[in-house]
Amino acid sequence: MTTVGAAGILLGKELRLEFRSRELLSATIIFALVVVVLFSFAFDPTAAESRRYGPGLLWIAFLFAGSLMLNPSFSREQTNETLDALRMAPISPFAILLGKMLANFIFMSVAELVLVPVFAVLYNISIVGIVWRLVLVLSLGTTGLVVTGTVFSAVSAQARMRELLLPLLLLPILTPLLIAAVESTASLFQEQPSLDRTRVAFLAGFDIVFLTASWLLCDYLLED
Amino acid sequence: MKGRLAYTGITAALVFFAGYAALFLAPDEATMHAVQRIFYFHVGSWNAMFCALFVVFCANVAYLLTRKQKYDALGVSGVEVAVMCCTIGLVTGPLWAKPVWGIYWTWDARLTSTFILWLLYIAYLLLRGLLEDPEKKASLSAIFGIFAFLDVPMVYLSNRLWRTQHPQPVILGGAGSGMAPMIAKVLVLCIVAMFFLMVLVFIDRYRLEQLRNECEELRFEIESRSAQVQSLPPSAAQRMSS
Numbered sequence: 001m002t003t004v005g006a007a008g009i010l011l012g013k014e015l016r017l018e019f020r021s022r023e024l025l026s027a028t029i030i031f032a033l034v035v036v037v038l039f040s041f042a043f044d045p046t047a048a049e050s051r052r053y054g055p056g057l058l059w060i061a062f063l064f065a066g067s068l069m070l071n072p073s074f075s076r077e078q079t080n081e082t083l084d085a086l087r088m089a090p091i092s093p094f095a096i097l098l099g100k101m102l103a104n105f106i107f108m109s110v111a112e113l114v115l116v117p118v119f120a121v122l123y124n125i126s127i128v129g130i131v132w133r134l135v136l137v138l139s140l141g142t143t144g145l146v147v148t149g150t151v152f153s154a155v156s157a158q159a160r161m162r163e164l165l166l167p168l169l170l171l172p173i174l175t176p177l178l179i180a181a182v183e184s185t186a187s188l189f190q191e192q193p194s195l196d197r198t199r200v201a202f203l204a205g206f207d208i209v210f211l212t213a214s215w216l217l218c219d220y221l222l223e224d
Numbered sequence: 225m226k227g228r229l230a231y232t233g234i235t236a237a238l239v240f241f242a243g244y245a246a247l248f249l250a251p252d253e254a255t256m257h258a259v260q261r262i263f264y265f266h267v268g269s270w271n272a273m274f275c276a277l278f279v280v281f282c283a284n285v286a287y288l289l290t291r292k293q294k295y296d297a298l299g300v301s302g303v304e305v306a307v308m309c310c311t312i313g314l315v316t317g318p319l320w321a322k323p324v325w326g327i328y329w330t331w332d333a334r335l336t337s338t339f340i341l342w343l344l345y346i347a348y349l350l351l352r353g354l355l356e357d358p359e360k361k362a363s364l365s366a367i368f369g370i371f372a373f374l375d376v377p378m379v380y381l382s383n384r385l386w387r388t389q390h391p392q393p394v395i396l397g398g399a400g401s402g403m404a405p406m407i408a409k410v411l412v413l414c415i416v417a418m419f420f421l422m423v424l425v426f427i428d429r430y431r432l433e434q435l436r437n438e439c440e441e442l443r444f445e446i447e448s449r450s451a452q453v454q455s456l457p458p459s460a461a462q463r464m465s466s
Contacts, residue, residue, distance in 0.1 A: 151367075151371070155367065155368060158364065160356070161354055162354075165350070165351065165354055169347050172340050172344045172347060172375075173372065175340050175375075175379055176375065176379050180382055202378075202381070209378070210374070217288070217367050217370065220288050220366075223363070
């Protein structure tokens with residue numbers, strides 16, 4: 001079976017599992033909403049201030065929500081030791097990782113799809129004219145988040161205190177992604193929106209570097 | 225053993241002379257005066273840290289390829305030494321910055337990147353502490369080490385897009401860089417001294433890690449043998465213990 005085909009099957013399994021209960025997704029969305037609302041209580045921003053701090057807040061909410069959401073990705077497999085079953089299947093280990101990455105990407109995207117319009121309304125930012133450019137930035141940023149996050153979820157699932165460990169491992173690694181994503185979102189939220197090519201290229205570079213690294217290292221990551 | 229003693233002696237002499245040269249031989253800097261002398265150790269500790277981290281990266285890759293326990297020991301000792309050097313750099317920097325810049329800390333490219341680097345390698349050590357199985361500990365921390373090493377240039381690049389307040393590189397830094405010959409000589413001496421000191425601590429830490437592993441193996445063997453003895457019939461157990 002090809003890697004992509006196997007990843008597709010695993011993606012289907014992850015989606016079925018999640019949409020049966022929708023627990024993870026609703027918890028992630030509510031958590032990110034709580035962060036967004038708490039921010040407005042903590043700083044009480046004016047319109048100009050929300051334009052300035054909004055992008056940072058949005059990405060901090062995504063990163064925190066993501067680092068919580070990615071936790072069960074592998075630890076869920078440990079309850080019935082189903083990861084061993086997956087490893088026994090005649091597929092490449094990268095297919096397992098890729099299937100989970102795709103599933104996590106879809107979950108994060110759904111959460112963002114709900115969150116961004118709510119954010120735009122609450123902070124009075126118009127996103128009508130910049131939808132496609134915003135989608136590009138969001139999807140590049142989310143790819144970087146889920147690629148590193150899924151790998152580290154596999155790492156932290158095997159440790160003690162894994163719920164606490166994952167954000168500790170993940171958030172410092174994501175600093176360059178956070179900076180580039182926030183800056184390019186900020187230039188989209190300006191009165192004259194523009195897409196910064198360097199930052200978008202940087203985001204794409206981040207995704208490629210860590211996707212390649214996880215492809216090279218997945219044999220070691222998922223071995224028993 | 226003799227070689228180790230000689231190396232320790234050379235390092236002690238180098239550190240002593242470097243300290244003396246930095247405090248008394250180096251000329252007074254025109255604008256910063258005595259405060260500038262911290263620069264010799266600041267630069268030296270960063271240099272030592274990068275050398276240690278490079279060894280760590282090579283050790284991480286080598287571990288994953290060969291599965292030899294010694295590379296894991298090399299990795300963890302290197303990270304501990306690098307975190308030590310990084311801490312020295314992060315402490316001496318603000319001490320210098322307060323009188324010169326007027327503030328201890330600024331969110332500048334290099335300061336931010338090294339702070340993130342420090343956090344990343346602290347996370348590496350935390351991760352090791354939280355993994356039980358020795359082989360998992362070695363391979364998973366090696367994977368994290370490789371990710372962290374790949375991340376460092378990107379942290380720097382992303383920060384570089386912001387305004388930077390750190391002094392421009394004085395060595396090979398382009399126009400306006402360069403320093404007085406005596407300052408350069410003292411700096412080289414200090415860099416070499418810090419490097420030797422780093423290697424000394426590194427080797428000692430590596431030996432400690434190896435001894436710890438040996439201890440662990442012996443303990444494991446004693447336990448398995450005593451379990452063997454207990455499972456034998458009483459007469460055979462008596463024969464084995466006598």
